Amino acid sequence: MEEQIKQGISDALKALYSYDLAPNDVALQPTRKEFEGTYTFVTFPYARFSKKNPEETGNQIGTFLVENTEVISAFNTVKGFLNISISEASQLQSFVGMFNGKDISASSLFKAKPTGRTVVVEYSSPNTNKPLHLGHLRNNFLGNSVSRILKAAGNDVHKVQIINDRGIHICKSMLAWLKFGEGETPEASGLKGDHLVGKYYVAFDKAFKLEVADLMTKGFQKEHAEKEAPILLEAQEMLKKWESKDPEVYALWEKMNGWVYDGFNTTYEKMGVDFDQLYYESDTYLIGRDRVMEGLEKGVFFKKEDGSIWVDLTGEGLDEKLLLRKDGTSVYMTQDIGTALMRFDDYPGLNQLIYTVGNEQEYHFKVLFLILKKLGYDWASSCYHLSYGMVDLPSGKMKSREGTVVDADELMKEMANTAKSRTEELGKIDGFTTEQAGELYEMLGLGAIKYFLLKVDPRKRMLFNPAESIEFQGNTGPFIQYTHARISSILRKANQLGVSFDDIDFDRVNDIHQMEKDLIYALGQYPDKLKIAAETYSPAIIAQFVYDLAKDYNRFYAELSIFNESDKTLQQFRVALSALTAQTIKVSMGLLGITVPDRM
RNA sequence: GCACCCGUAGCUCAACUGGAUAGAGUACCAGAUUUCGGCUCUGGGGGUUGAGGGUUCGACUCCUUCCGGGUGCGCCA
Incomplete structure (x- = not known):
């Protein structure tokens, strides 16, 4: 129906004013309620070709449409707005076209032409040191919904997530559990696994703060104290042990992550979201590390005196960014490079990779996509950061320290x-x-x-x-x-x-x-x-x-x-x-x- | 300090990417069922679209300068 009207307007412009406008470029809008009509065509831009005022132009086009286009029964022009009325028969016909008799679910309304495109949508991607909160809900529902929408629009969609299962955060929970946990398990305490691990993350933070305060009474500056607190140094030591696959640390890590996954799975099921494939940082960070080393050899990156590896983005208007620490351990960016590579390997012919991540990470993704481009992957331009805003509460920002997080x-x-x-x-x-x-x-x-x-x-x-x-x-x-x-x-x-x-x-x-x-x-x-x-x-x-x-x-x-x-x-x-x-x-x-x- | 984002009715959000007198919900006020589900429907008041300037037939939308709020600029993830 809309197509017929657009075609009619295109024909009218051609016939009346010898002006060429492709039917697809005809801009129609719904008529406002207070006027008679279904569709409205704005004639202001075409007055220069008709050499008449907008209202007369509308009248001429309207007359032409009623005479030459079957579906249009009447029109009226208000200033430069041509309001088009559709005949009742055409409206009914339009309904018959949508309606599919007995099998309504097969209505042509819901059928989209396949686009032939493959899209991967990443969402959720939590850290494994605490339970999911309201912010995660927005992320999960958004990513999941966008996946459904893209699929309904004819794309081949795969839902994935990267589980941030390694890093200093999980080491903090592990360490606190060792120190204060007395062997507590989800089974014994009846606490959901992710909540239990989160409890020890909070316990770590509490102990850390006490140590910092203690150091400050001994004359340390706050910044210095925050770097030297013994429990933090211990956590950092633990991360190093983990990266060198220390058996004891590794076993504990597997145990506590296992608890978290059980908890998450329960939550995901309640939320009604799922994934086609899971990626784990613990798998992808090594790939990222290799590619960073390769990039170093190729001269894309550079090494500082202390041995840390960096990328220089000052030419792109950004700054220098760390890719590997001086002790050789990986950072967030390292593993994200690896994860992206794995995905393009896993999905040959992938047309687009969408990251559902909060807008506080816009800079991170800008940098990531630039790095991938510098490494020579031309698919980098098909990566997209689906950025969303934070969720506030009437009381203000959610702050875990103040206990205002909505679980x-x-x-x-x-x-x-x-x-x-x-x-x-x-x-x-x-x-x-x-x-x-x-x-x-x-x-x-x-x-x-x-x-x-x-x-x-x-x-x-x-x-x-x-x-x-x-x-x-x-x-x-x-x-x-x-x-x-x-x-x-x-x-x-x-x-x-x-x-x-x-x-x-x-x-x-x-x-x-x-x-x-x-x-x-x-x-x-x-x-x-x-x-x-x-x-x-x-x-x-x-x-x-x-x-x-x-x-x-x-x-x-x-x-x-x-x-x-x-x-x-x-x-x-x-x-x-x-x-x-x-x-x-x-x-x-x-x-x-x-x-x-x-x-x- | 530099970069990006946001500012619309008391409050929460829209506005088809530059179109008509800027719309919904909520709250407030007034109505509707001899009818299929009243968690519904109808009507009313409520606006200098943060402020000024510019572009044009026409600006919430584009440009510019301010004001206010947010986020980022970690050898955190």
Whole structure:
């Protein structure tokens, strides 16, 4: 439909003013509610070719369109805005095109042409020294949703993560556990593995601070004391031992990481995210180290007097960056070089590698991509940093030291509990088993968090208001889930009453209501929105779309009755419209990683 | 200090990449069910888009100078 209008406008410009504009370059926008019409074409830019004022230009084009383009029934021009009305028959035809009779899930709406591109999306990638928190939730939901969106848009997508299982941070937890742990295990204490290891990371920090304070009373400057605290030196020693594969250290490292992985897996399962392949820093840092040495030989990097290895990016407007410490151990950058290489080896023909990482690391990735380019990998230009803003709380920044971090496990549990009390108030799930009810509460609680975190433009810093996020009204996940449940109820009733749309005769549908036209238009937007969301890596586009769709449906629902409609064909049509709306909500929410219930 | 990002209704967010009188939600006020799920729907007030200047038919959007906030510039990851 849009194509036909664009073609028509292109033809009109050519015929009237001998001006060439490819149909694809015709910019159409939806007509504002207060004006009559469906699509609007802005004529200001073309007044110079028509040699008429914008309004007259609009009138001329409009007249041409009504005469020559079948789908266009009328037009009006306000200043330089040409508002185009679509004939009812064409609108219905557009619906028939989307609607696929019995098998709605196979609707042409949801079919995207394969792009032939292979994309790897990295997300999550936690450190293994503490449990996941609210910030990780945004990361996981964003990366997972972008993966789903890219896949739906026709790409071959692989979800991966790099597990930061080595480094000084895990050594700190290990050391504190040795010193203060008295052999505590998740089994014995009943504490989730990641929480247990996190507990010792905190214990390390506490001991470290005490030592620093102690040194300062002995006359050390703060900076100096922070470098000389015995427990820190011990942790650094441990890291060196780890890199030389000291058996005792290695065994402890494997044990404690094992606890963390068990804990993480439980959390991932609750979150509803998964991965096609896992990478471990402990595997990739060696590859990175080799490539750094190679780069040194080739003269891409240089060695300082103390033996540390650096890259000089002053020519690119950046500064010098460390790649290997003087003691030969690796840094963050070292292993990231190795990880990137491994991925391009693992996925031959990879077209794009997306890193879902917070915006505080923008500089890091800028440097990483430059280094890869300097090393001669031309695929470096296909690496992309999907950068997102931090999550703030009403009280301000999350700070682990001040105990204001919102724990992921706890938050998900609380939201499910809230969903429980809300649902029980409503009393619509009689007949559910305890198990079914439990699943529903988790679906609603999780939907609320996911939607809340994904509806905001990823690039922007956002505020997570716990009180507001558990509200189930307004622009929220549960509102959309509710709408789906409501439509499902309609479809169940239609089924009971034997109202089927299998044999609907669309030729006999006429005089449809504005609400119905709005709904058809909204449904037709799906492919466009998906495309934009994929191009901009933004689930927020989908969230906005599905919210608008739900609102449109609720308006339609409030205005028009289905089962009291005496015209049987119109009744069938409304059921069909409801069915396709339900499916579109389901698919769209699916792109956000949110499931929708039939009853709630 | 240097670099990048952000600033829109009381609050949380939109605005189709330069288009009409800047829209939603929330909160507040007033309404709606002899109807299929009221976690719904309708209406109302609420704005100098941080400030000034520039570009043009037209600016929240682009350029520029300020102001305010954030992040980065670790032999941390």
